[in-house]
Amino acid sequence: MNRPRQSGSSTAWSLILFATLALFAVTLYWIFVVAPVEQQMGIVQKIFYFHVPSAYAMYIGFGVSAVGSAVYLLKRDPKWDALGVAGAEVGSLFCLIVLLTGPLWARKAWGVWWTWDPRLTTTLLAGMIFAAYLSLRSMGSAGEVEKRFAAGLALFGLVDLPLIHYSVQRWRGVHPTVITGKGGGLESEMYWALGLSFIAFTGLAVLLIWARASAERQREQTAELRFELMHR
């Protein structure tokens, strides 16, 4: 992974890295050893412990991308643009995880791989918006206009995030609401496994966004240096 270069931040980054790795080990122990197998669905329910925190990490990534983009539009500071790119990329990674692990659970629970449930559809829509953002940014070295347009796209994607969260309540989808809304909740061991997984995925999302933003900033600086050398 691309480690941030500054000494102070490098120490913080290393601390978060080791804490996250340790948390993942503990989380996996809780998921597969401590948390009981669910009565109705059986062992396939354990997908839930990575699926839901991945969705949460997706919110973090897309949220950071939207914030970075908004500040970039206001200040035109490249470091915020790098944060926007990093958030969009990491958010898309977790969105892909959500969209691939969800159907594996759905096949057992619902009998189908996919259904056009409001939450599933709005999640897919968010993934497509940020995929468009990344496509725009990957077309060669993005100029100022492309960066601003992509930033606008990230802000548009931000609007979809509350829709994903509240779609189950508003449009009566079939997606489970075990931990939100009027759900029946979980057993205490299940709560612990899920809580640990949430913290571990938060650490992972922070690390990935941090490292990716740092790499993007270095790439931009290298491009600027090359441009200066060419026109010297």
Add this chain to the structure above:
Amino acid sequence: MRALIAALVLGSTMLIAPPALADEQPAEPDGGSAETKEDAAEERAAQFVGVRGPEAESVPGGALMLGAYAIVWALLFLYLMRMRGLQRNTAEELERLSAEIRASGGS
């Protein structure tokens, strides 16, 4: 007299035996079973009977769960490889620019 009794027994046996054997109708090894098989085949071809209740289809939950966890780790690994590639490209570009600066005698 004995001869008469023996003749009567033989005659009655010959008269009674054929109807008695015909009444038994033993299982015929060839012709009868072929007909039965034909009937069973017609029954199989004529209808599909669905299984009712929760045992309708068995989806392997363990395999699906393993697949899901494998996907998570594989995607994370691929993303880390992508970042490593990006970092390597940047480092190579920096090296090339440094060499250009040294060659041109600049600071």
